[in-house]
Amino acid sequence: MTVIEAVNLAKVYRLAQKDPGLFGAARALVRPHHVDKVAVDGINFSVQGGETVGYIGVNGAGKSTTIKMLTGILVPTRGTVRVLGRDPHRERVANAREIGVVFGQRSQLWWDLAFIESLNLIARIYELPRPRYTLLLEQFVEMLELKELLHVPIRNMSLGQKMRAELAATLIHEPQIVYLDEPTIGLDLIVKERIRAFIRQQNREKGTTILLTTHDIGDIEELCRRVMIIDRGRLIYDGPLQTIKERFGKYREMTFETALPALEVELPAGAELVHAEDRTLHLRFDRTAISASRVASHIMNQAEVVDFSLAEPDLSMIVKQLYRGEA
Amino acid sequence: MVPSMRRYTSLYWFFLLQRFKILMEYRANFLIGASSSVIMQGAGVLAIWVVMRQVPGLNGWTLPEIWLIYGLLTLSKSLNHMFADNLWTLGQAYVRTGMFDRFLVRPINPLFHLLADRFCHDGVGNFLVGLVLVLVAAPAVEVAWTPLNILYLLIAVLSGGLIFVSLNLITSVSAFWVMNSVPVVRVVFEMHEFAKYPLSIYPRAIGLLLTLLIPYGFAAFYPASYLLGRDVPAALAWGAPLVAAVLFFIAYQVWLFGLRHYGSTGT
Amino acid sequence: MKTTLRQLRRTALVYGAYAGMVPKLFLAYSSWVWMNFIVQGVGLVIFVAFWRAIYAEQDLIGGLDLQQTLNYIILAQIFLPAVHSAGTIYYFGELLREGRVGIELLRPLDFQGANYAANLADMALGLVVQLPLAAVAWIFFRFTLPSDPLIWIAFAITLLMGNTALFFFDWILACISFYSTETWGLTVLRFGAAQFFSGALIPLVMMPEWLARLAGALPFAQALYMPVSLLSGVTPLSEAPTIWMMQLLYILGLGLLSRLVFRVSVRRVTVQGG
Numbered sequence: 001m002t003v004i005e006a007v008n009l010a011k012v013y014r015l016a017q018k019d020p021g022l023f024g025a026a027r028a029l030v031r032p033h034h035v036d037k038v039a040v041d042g043i044n045f046s047v048q049g050g051e052t053v054g055y056i057g058v059n060g061a062g063k064s065t066t067i068k069m070l071t072g073i074l075v076p077t078r079g080t081v082r083v084l085g086r087d088p089h090r091e092r093v094a095n096a097r098e099i100g101v102v103f104g105q106r107s108q109l110w111w112d113l114a115f116i117e118s119l120n121l122i123a124r125i126y127e128l129p130r131p132r133y134t135l136l137l138e139q140f141v142e143m144l145e146l147k148e149l150l151h152v153p154i155r156n157m158s159l160g161q162k163m164r165a166e167l168a169a170t171l172i173h174e175p176q177i178v179y180l181d182e183p184t185i186g187l188d189l190i191v192k193e194r195i196r197a198f199i200r201q202q203n204r205e206k207g208t209t210i211l212l213t214t215h216d217i218g219d220i221e222e223l224c225r226r227v228m229i230i231d232r233g234r235l236i237y238d239g240p241l242q243t244i245k246e247r248f249g250k251y252r253e254m255t256f257e258t259a260l261p262a263l264e265v266e267l268p269a270g271a272e273l274v275h276a277e278d279r280t281l282h283l284r285f286d287r288t289a290i291s292a293s294r295v296a297s298h299i300m301n302q303a304e305v306v307d308f309s310l311a312e313p314d315l316s317m318i319v320k321q322l323y324r325g326e327a
Numbered sequence: 328m329v330p331s332m333r334r335y336t337s338l339y340w341f342f343l344l345q346r347f348k349i350l351m352e353y354r355a356n357f358l359i360g361a362s363s364s365v366i367m368q369g370a371g372v373l374a375i376w377v378v379m380r381q382v383p384g385l386n387g388w389t390l391p392e393i394w395l396i397y398g399l400l401t402l403s404k405s406l407n408h409m410f411a412d413n414l415w416t417l418g419q420a421y422v423r424t425g426m427f428d429r430f431l432v433r434p435i436n437p438l439f440h441l442l443a444d445r446f447c448h449d450g451v452g453n454f455l456v457g458l459v460l461v462l463v464a465a466p467a468v469e470v471a472w473t474p475l476n477i478l479y480l481l482i483a484v485l486s487g488g489l490i491f492v493s494l495n496l497i498t499s500v501s502a503f504w505v506m507n508s509v510p511v512v513r514v515v516f517e518m519h520e521f522a523k524y525p526l527s528i529y530p531r532a533i534g535l536l537l538t539l540l541i542p543y544g545f546a547a548f549y550p551a552s553y554l555l556g557r558d559v560p561a562a563l564a565w566g567a568p569l570v571a572a573v574l575f576f577i578a579y580q581v582w583l584f585g586l587r588h589y590g591s592t593g594t
Numbered sequence: 595m596k597t598t599l600r601q602l603r604r605t606a607l608v609y610g611a612y613a614g615m616v617p618k619l620f621l622a623y624s625s626w627v628w629m630n631f632i633v634q635g636v637g638l639v640i641f642v643a644f645w646r647a648i649y650a651e652q653d654l655i656g657g658l659d660l661q662q663t664l665n666y667i668i669l670a671q672i673f674l675p676a677v678h679s680a681g682t683i684y685y686f687g688e689l690l691r692e693g694r695v696g697i698e699l700l701r702p703l704d705f706q707g708a709n710y711a712a713n714l715a716d717m718a719l720g721l722v723v724q725l726p727l728a729a730v731a732w733i734f735f736r737f738t739l740p741s742d743p744l745i746w747i748a749f750a751i752t753l754l755m756g757n758t759a760l761f762f763f764d765w766i767l768a769c770i771s772f773y774s775t776e777t778w779g780l781t782v783l784r785f786g787a788a789q790f791f792s793g794a795l796i797p798l799v800m801m802p803e804w805l806a807r808l809a810g811a812l813p814f815a816q817a818l819y820m821p822v823s824l825l826s827g828v829t830p831l832s833e834a835p836t837i838w839m840m841q842l843l844y845i846l847g848l849g850l851l852s853r854l855v856f857r858v859s860v861r862r863v864t865v866q867g868g
Contacts, residue, residue: 096434356776366786374795386647510629
């Protein structure tokens with residue numbers, strides 16, 4: 001079943017342009033001129049129920065804007081979005097019942113209230129039946145290890161504690177779709193693991209659809225089978241995690257060990273040196289320009305190679321390339 | 328409609344309960360906050376007392392009659408202060424920080440959520456000052472305090488409160504466009520200062536302004552005049568609830584308009 | 595001699611830079627300036643209407659006639675920044691919230707001195723910003739100003755000394771924020787008290803004896819009523835020396851006390867590690 005469907009979805013912001021100086025400020029008062037900034041530029045995608053989708057891109061690529069349109073916070077400039085068959089902005093309240101949102105660093109919990117009080121308030125807002133709420137609370141407390149935190153106000157929690165609390169508060173009404181914006185940013189490995197395990201479990205047991213934006217490749221690799229990449233407002237990739245490597249792994253890395261010091265070795269066109277030590281040669285090459293065997297034979301013609309290896313492209317490398325605009 | 332009314336009422340109580348838990352945690356702040364507004368109002372009240380004890384009246388109004396106007400206005404104002412103070416901070420504390428997004432992904436009315444999020448205890452001080460003024464004035468003015476008149480007074484105060492809330496709502500919607508909405512809110516809000524005194528002491532234009540455009544006159548002056556048996560047209564004497572309802576309707580439309588434009592400037 | 599001079603100049607520059615921050619911050623909030631202008635304009639219209647209605651009943655109140663009273667009130671409203679300039683309480687609260695007290699104390703200048711400089715700049719700027727209000731008030735209500743330069747000089751001295759005394763008083767009050775976490779209420783509390791006791795609403799001479807004495811004892815009136823009553827002629831010039839003696843005592847007493855209170859209360863933060 002399709003739960004999210006975006007067709008030609010676009011968002012254009014109108015920014016008031018301010019010229020510097022007093023004169024500019026005065027002119028802006030009389031005749032403000034605006035600049036259109038296209039944040040999301042006509043994207044199409046659909047998400048099936050129970051999918052876990054990683055949504056990645058650099059800051060300002062349009063990730064947050066997309067999420068805000070999907071959640072009903074922003075009205076799209078063009079195109080349509082349907083979430084569970086509804087227009088999320090026009091039927092905001094009905095949509096809100098079915099979704100949960102974690103906005104990275106911004107807590108949805110009441111700063112000065114003890115965590116349990118915040119949860120009770122949320123249970124009221126979502127009109128959760130008492131027995132169900134009690135049951136879920138018990139489960140969440142165990143899975144996220146929240147027992148000691150229940151009576152602590154949010155303001156006194158550490159970052160990791162806050163995020164665990166946040167997740168519990170976001171999922172307590174058993175939303176069908178959960179949007180997670182940077183859920184593990186700034187957390188240590190153990191907390192990250194716990195949070196990922198929790199998300200995985202919710203997805204497996206309840207069929208919760210997860211849309212995750214993150215800069216953390218670990219999140220993607222451990223949680224998402226499908227990845228969407230947005231760049232300057234356009235979707236440049238939408239597919240399984242596996243094929244991303246084939247498509248975007250433009251650069252491969254190769255390491256040679258030579259019998260004699262090989263600092264003078266000349267590299268073939270399309271390859272460049274990453275690092276060289278007296279008997280090790282670490283280089284990378286553009287696989288669209290030159291094949292691996294050509295690189296290897298080029299080096300082997302010049303020096304005695306004891307051993308060599310070709311590195312498997314990993315996602316973090318690919319993402320780094322993408323972010324640098326090398327895709 | 329009715330079940331949702333019931334739901335929101337019970338939800339409001341729950342919000343209020345949580346708020347009191349926080350306030351009780353910071354008891355000193357609660358006391359300072361509540362008494363701060365008493366002192367603020369007290370300064371104005373004391374000044375009037377100091378001056379008016381030396382003269383027989385103000386433009387034909389005796390001191391207790393002035394207290395009645397002043398008290399009614401302060402009561403109306405306190406309703407706004409207690410229940411709708413968060414409108415002031417919409418821009419600074421919610422829109423700018425992105426906290427407002429929160430309200431939009433919850434299955435309740437965002438305006439309700441905004442108002443319920445913070446009951447403002449400072450307003451309690453205003454409420455007490457207004458109540459004391461009206462209670463001091465009541466036996467000293469020539470009004471027969473029949474149940475009907477008391478009901479009239481209650482309706483006047485509630486309507487006045489709604490007028491305050493509506494005007495603040497209209498101006499605070501500017502927070503969806505400009506960085507800081509407080510100056511806009513404050514400038515319109517401050518017009519209520521006129522309405523603490525009989526409107527008859529001002530040039531005619533001001534009286535018209537406070538009746539037609541920024542109708543704070545309906546919060547205190549017209550109801551008090553009617554009760555005190557002054558010559559007031561029926562429309563002005565009985566207009567308060569209607570004016571308040573229409574104004575709130577307009578304000579809510581402005582709010583909805585603002586919501587549609589929320590976020591259009593990007594963050 | 596030369597080195598002390600250079601030293602002095604450098605010190606002046608450092609404090610000057612500190613004070614110079616204020617106008618920059620202020621201009622960043624130009625919409626607040628317009629807001630204050632309108633809010634105070636509304637206040638003036640109310641005052642004038644109120645006093646005209648009052649004087650319709652009686653010619654003299656507290657020995658003043660309508661013109662004298664209006665003159666006094668309008669001037670008091672124009673010079674209001676003298677009592678409301680110090681944002682010390684709020685500033686302390688900000689420092690505490692952001693945990694910056696320690697850092698501020700480490701700067702190579704006297705913390706209180708720097709704040710005093712900022713306070714003076716704040717008042718000066720506050721008064722400059724009042725010019726449009728003064729102009730509008732003059733056009734519509736025609737207040738009068740003295741022509742005797744001696745009165746102006748006496749006024750300036752009294753204003754400066756009164757503001758200094760009030761600064762120390764505020765400093766002591768601000769130290770409360772080391773104990774309570776909320777400063778907004780405290781600021782409003784102080785604002786309300788200042789509003790009445792400074793003589794911004796009514797001249798002290800109209801108050802009943804006991805109230806006038808209370809207002810005279812609090813430092814708010816030093817910063818507003820004393821200078822403005824000199825300027826508007828409510829208080830004769832001959833009383834100026836007496837006022838200055840009094841203000842000097844305030845400055846000495848409150849100044850010493852403020853440093854003592856600060857030293858005691860700041861320990862609370864630095865020891866506990868705010």
